[in-house]
Amino acid sequence: MLELRKDIFADERDDNLKEIGKGTQRQDMLGHVTGTSTYFDDHKLQGMLHLKVLRSPHAHARLRRIDTTEAERAPGVRRVIRGADVPVNLNTLLSLINFGKDDEPSLAVDKVRYKGEPIVAVVADSPREAYEAIAKVRVDYEPLPAVFDVEEALKSGAPVVNETYPKNTFVYHDVYDHQKLRFGDVERGFAEADHVLEQRYQMSPIEHAPTETNGSIAAPDTNGRYVVYTSTQALFFSLDTCAKILDVPSNTFHFVGGTVGGGFGGKVDTLTEPLAILGAMLTGRPVRYQLGREEEMQFGSPRGAERIFVKDGVMRDGRIVARKICAYFDSGAYTRLSSYAVVKCAAHLPGPYTIPNVHGDIYCVFTNRTPATAMRGFGVTAMDFALECQMDKLAHLVGIDPMEFRILNAYRDGDMKAHRREAKNTALIECVQVAAEKAKWPLREEAKRASSRKDGGGSRAAMSPTPQDPAPQRAAASQQRTSYDRAPPVVTQPPPPTPTPPPPRPQAPSHGAARFSSVFGTRRR
Amino acid sequence: MTKTPLQFRHNGREVAVFVDGGVNLLVALRELIGDMTPKFGCGQGGCGACSVLIDGELHLSCLTLAEAANGRSVETLDGLKDGPNLHPLQRAFMEQFAAQCGYCTPGMLMAAKALLDRNPSPTRAEVVEAISGNICRCTGYEPIVNAVLAAASGGRARA
Amino acid sequence: MPVTVRTFASTSEAASALSSDRGARYLGGGTLVMRALNEGDISISTVVRATDQALSRIDVSSSRITIGAGVTFAKILAERDLAFLHAPARSIGGPAVRNMGTVGGNLFAPNPYGDFTVALLALDATVSVQGGLGARDLPVEEFLQSRERQSGALVLAVSCQRPASADAFRYRKIARIKPKGGSVITLAAHLPVSGGRITGARIALGSMAPMQIRARAAERVLEGRSFDDASINAAAAAAAEGVSPADSALGSAWYRREIVGVHLRRLLSGLE
């Protein structure tokens, strides 16, 4: 059941709108209930061929020899595709926004870096014939030691997963093996704190499990173009990625999609389009490449695992004075989008709270497992789990109600966030208050009167002096630069010195909340 | 490949096609008949997106050998409407906003129809049981259960 | 090479077709064989079917009931005289799978499937098998132990005695997902009581070994004792003896060992 609390923040809204705010029926609902919504696989094409891939049974192995001669002679086979047939057989998704190095082949050539990595693709008249041909491909593997734990992967002497990143970590700003967040002096904060609590959190990978698996159909179109029906959740992202991998102008392709059977982040990676199009290019026929369910679950990229260490300093009165985070994102064998999530995660620290001293080190680590990718809440879901479990423990430690503990530490308009931007348009306090009301969770008057729009800024807007880490040595010249901005790397400079602020005071009870009495008083009917 | 003739009743209409050995009914319906309403979700019998009624009983078309449908009556979502008029279940799914991506909807509707055909006024528990073989990743099931219950009570109201 | 489908009127023809072709698999409800074909199992080159009505016959006329191998779980649920088998039948799949899956196929279903067979094991059922050389009956336990070698044979039917009384037979499937989930542990118990003493105790477990197995230690504990809390607790304590569960996606061996006694106790004492 959903209730709209129009009474809250009413003075910030114009509710005098005609279409906005109405529970209008979905434009696509009639199509859904009649089964006429058209997904990529609902396109019927003459003479469709079927593409299946041979996947590595090893998590890490050198490919000594790949023999496809028997497979090429198998009945119904139109074409066997190998890495050498892929025009540009090395890519990284975020190269489209100039972030990261090409590190992943469409079809493995020299070695495989995760169990299930595609090695050879077979295009045949029927799925059965494709499966039979795949069984005839002979691959000579030399198994290599594999690493599956993010902290093991960082140790010297750990197997190198992906030669593009020889230290098994993504490289930030050409210099660091992690993304830093530095705001104030956490060590000073810990020294001041009445209690210090350090904890370890772990999230295992998570599969998107859309009811429609990843897939696409590519077909030769008139005038030398190719039409591609796809389940992608990023049409031009996929189109431009295919243009790069297949080394053709982007207007070679006509991508059609837009109606997708669930994605949740699992259909950004352009897993099937490049090989489906290449199959169509090499056979001159429509080619369908759709993942089976087991392929989707085990070899379609998941939400990557994260290991997170949180160290907090808290005062008896409940104020958190320091928060230090070290997090390891398990990217699997290739970068895909994890490098981006790391920066998003750094920006998210220390959660929706105002803490004067925050320190974050976030790593994107390579291991011999299926590459991870985006998923609903990307870069934040696991961190929120860690931070909110930690908040509960801290509240318990200092003996404060967990709701009131959050209100006490919540960020408010005008506060300075750890990524050095002012907090605006905040509403955490009101959410806690309304949730408490719904759950009949008793709050003291003081907590009920708190507001995101009051008592922020001031000392809470100050940036406490931030000690600098020792200067890093430059990364190996061989490593191409990887940063968001297309300008030269940002020169290292200490942040402008700012006066040390008095430590934040616990929120004084405020009595000017009359305007918002309705928040706590009347319920909307 | 040698093909085998296959004839059955598809949403009330006799159809005849030639199928490859070992091909399932889902492929026959989609690729040979051109009825795209049953969906491929797993090919393992785990998601229910391909659900159809065979002689009035709920079946998974992906686990049904196409030849086994010979001479039988197969109903899909494509036949649920009565001409231009939506089935009460379709109307209820719309009213309850019981679909997001819509991919599980055809199977859900057939599973719900199989229930209501036998049990026009089911309990909530019976509805939950009836759709338990169908995976929905979007809705959290609540609106779907509510829609089936609404369609059932609507049916009673009309009766 | 395409798949050949061979349909026979008689079970004996089907059986000889099966035994004469290593690439042949018998198609029951399709939940095992069709899935294998869909997923690209090219070891299956021939699909054998039989239309013999005997395969879908249920005989409840005597105290010993017989169920054709082709009988679906939906059909069992529709048979009032098989009420004692309704719980195991209902625990399998969703409605569609119950309309398709058969008693015979369930005998071949690997973990985490094969729940109905756990019930059959607790009921000391007999399996009638048609081999290339003729038909024979064997206890379900013996059938399971030799299951790999049975794949060339055709199961005709299963039969068992009705439980002594309604509450003498109990069944429960422990699953993570409700109402349809794979088995973490499946338990079935047949505990006939005569003269206040349990005689012929049978307890069967699914997902506690590579095959469905009997919990012999728990059976021994109960044999000859009165059906009370003391004996129930003793049986629960012995439940994990002799089991060899595996780690799986649904639960670890450790977890299964830890909770099998808890669930056996709850099953026998009628607790939810």
Next chain:
Amino acid sequence: MARHRGRGIASINYPIGMNLGGDPSQALVHSNPSGKFTVSLSSIDLGQGMKSVTRQICAETLGVPVEDVYVDTADSDTGPHCMGSFASRGTHRVGNAVMAAAKEARGVMMEAAAEELEVNAADLDTDGRGNIHVKGAPHRSISTKDVAIAAQFKQGKTISGRGIFLVPLSEVNPETGEMSPATCYAHACLVAEVEVDDETGEVAMVRMDSAYELGRALNPRLVEQQLVGGAWMGVSHALFETPEPYYPDPAHGPRDFVEYLMPGPGDICPHDIAVLERPAADGPFGAKGPGEMCANPVLPAVANAIFNAVGVRMDELPITPEKVLRAIKAQGGARPQARR
């Protein structure tokens, strides 16, 4: 044996309008000669309702009924560039692009109407029912259909508009992480109640109460879809899901929907939701994006509820019965905390 109930909470925020990609979205809006509008996008609807929300945004901006607008997506030949549906871009990025395109189209429409009514365009307004009238003089009015016909066949104007929304790329300071990661934040607080079986470690959801602040609920029914379905996914993430049950050991990965665990229709619990609206400065009509963040508070709230119920801290996801049982045994039995 005993089953223990407990409640736990979590409060979170979530970045909307990410600046870390520098990835814009575009939209085209045009009218046919009978005054019906088409929005051309290359953006994707994954089920979240992007087509429906942008349709309402377009209708509101044009001042026409929603029935007069149809959103066409996604076609790379007809739809202008959009990076894709991820990072909560749908409502915020695409919505803003559609709004900009609709504003431009509205401008032409009003000019064309002004020419027909022989007044100044600034003196005109739309009634949202398909008519344009002189402010304060409703009788001096013309239908959008007649305006479209006039524009097409008489005035030679195209009632159309182009829109793009770009949040400029933010630099990231390598030393301090100083950056402008997002333009606004959605907020939530959720209370979860669970029941824990101290002999098996099984956790059952009892109920959830929540408050979500989303800037503006452009369509409350679609918001409800996201929050109800998202909370279900949160429960699923908290208690059930992973393709690697023994992570970091990759063994025993699930292969089908029986082995990959997600709550069934029999595992769901009541969820009472409140939606707050504090408009974002740069959101379309103040809207933020509900789709991504809605699952996040559930995971920690469930873990905290388990602690309240039996006194064990579950710091590893998913929180399986095995992990709960091991923790209870290590603690020497359940230790229910103060009931709340």
